Amino acid sequence: MHHFFSMMFSLPAIIGHVSGVSDRPYRSELKVTNGGPWGSWGEKQFCPSGSYAGGFQLKVENPLIFGGDDTALNGIRLFCVDQSRNLRSVIESSVGGWGDWTGRSDTTSRSDTSRYFTAFQLQVESPQGSGDDTAANNIKLKYGPRDWDYIERMSAYWGDYGDWSPTCEGTGICGLQTRVEESQGSEGDDTALNDVIMFCCD
Template sequence: MLLSMTCTRFAAIKVRAAAMNHFISVMFSLLVFTGLQVSVEAGEKRPERSSNRHYISELTVTNGGRWGLWGHREMCPIGTYAAGFSLKVEDPVGHKDDTALNGIRLHCVDLSKSLTHSYHNYASVGSAVGSWGRWTDIKWCPSGFLTAFQLRVETNQGVGDDTAANNIRFKCSHGSLLLGDGTHWGDWGDWSHTCEGKGICGIKTRVEGPQGIGDDTALNDVRMYCCK
């Protein structure tokens, strides 16, 4: 009798264990499937930027600063082009060490999916960025894409306070000009060439890292890339 009861209990335990294992297996499968769905949906909404997108030309200017190192090239997601930009700028700090322009972001859109030019869906790309300042509001082309740029740069000040790049402005493909909210030191150089393709689709910046007790300049130069 005792042996029979023991066997019955053991069989019940095995049944409950099998049921629990089946439940865990089902839940795990659901989690994996849900995770894959989220991943796919996120990929559809926010396409991945890439440093390997093919470009047809590189835009440069002749007055960029010479300090610092070039960051990685960052490209808009395939099918999108830069229609707007924003800047990271340190406001003037008086008699202390000014750095002025610290970073540039391009904001990339697919105009075939933005008929009203409201730009609710866009991808932001940028290269190396300095340590100081705040990001300004985005400035958008009224229509079309960014196609050329001009850089405002302060030349070497010797024993004075160097700031290197201070501001940037862009031409849009339909003729509009966009001026950045940078600082006022230095002079505007010549315009870059104009994109041969559809518009600007990538960026690379030259930035000097923090110098400790030395003179900081942050962003010095920039290159843009054009795609068909």
């Protein structure tokens, strides 16, 4: 059973303003085994002290018609909230140049689940040889102990989900780093976002 939640954060004027910190002590690093192989790692970006990721937004290029060069997932933003669910900042690492930002989704405020994300799962298309590569296409972010306590945005359908990352040691996810392939030019095969690492803080 998949749960999709969308609700407004407080401080709506901050939405669209991306600002985090480049360094924060973290307790654990979350990785998955199926990330795409192309591109370079961007800078680590963290929520301000006392806040953690409680929402996210994706930059997605819709499937192209007539055999275009698809890139699918291009970027991930995390919305950093404090214990009172006040929005503190919006953070992102490297982002590809194609597509548009989706609406944002956030965790529920129910007392029996975490307000913060604690694990993730990545949907990735394996290398296609002479075909069109897209690499990472979607992500699920987990916020509670049950199998269905996760949020997934609708994105491209290519590829498969791999295993879940480990679960946070600490309070919740507090930062991210993305691996993005730069534009390959008119004759190349663009893939944009390939992989992501999440960081967990106390």
